[in-house]
Amino acid sequence: MLQQFNASYWQNRYKVSQTGWDVAKITKPLQDYFDQLPDRQLQILIPGCGNAWEAEYLFNAGFRNIFVADFAEAPLQHFAARVPAFPKEQLLHANFFELQGQYDLLVEQTFFCSLDPNLRGAYAQKCAELLRPGGKLVGLLFDTEFLQPGPPFGGSRxxxxxxxxxxxxxxxxxxxxxxxxxxxxKELFICLQKPADR
Incomplete structure (x- = not known):
């Protein structure tokens, strides 16, 4: 990973509120997807969660097995203060590529676009490793190129x-x-399923 996109880089961006990707609420595509999920017992991971508006929405909707992970500590602290009932042991201050565990659902919201594009193949592979057979990766990807240097980094479907x-x-x-x-x-909604036999 390029040095400028390490944990310190992201921690500083949160400290100075340089978080233009954050719309300060759950986005409608993910809200609509979550609203039709019948199983509140799903094991859910939100990597690169940032301020974790998706986790707050899910938690308030009765989901309890939600794990949020971020490279930077600041957004996890903001989330913990905003949602004090959320279990502290489910706040993971960690590098996504070092996470362990098995989940039913991974939620993608502006994490993929924050990564050095050279890591995109490794991201896809790690998502598959973290999902149980039949598990899903669901979220939004930018289907556009950006004029300014990233992150965020754009791309195409x-x-x-x-x-x-x-x-x-x-x-x-x-x-x-x-x-x-x-x-x-400019957004691609994805629902990708890990085959049941893998």
């Missing part, structure tokens, strides 16, 4: 398919119809 295809079946892989206004037409 064709590029992303090459990373995920070795590990996942594509249940849904289309432009999100309910993105926030600034991201309309």
């Amino acid at each position: 064709e590029e992303y398919r090459s990373y995920f295809a070795p590990y996942f079946e594509f249940v849904h892989y289309e432009t999100a119809y309910n993105s926030i206004t600034p991201r309309q037409g």
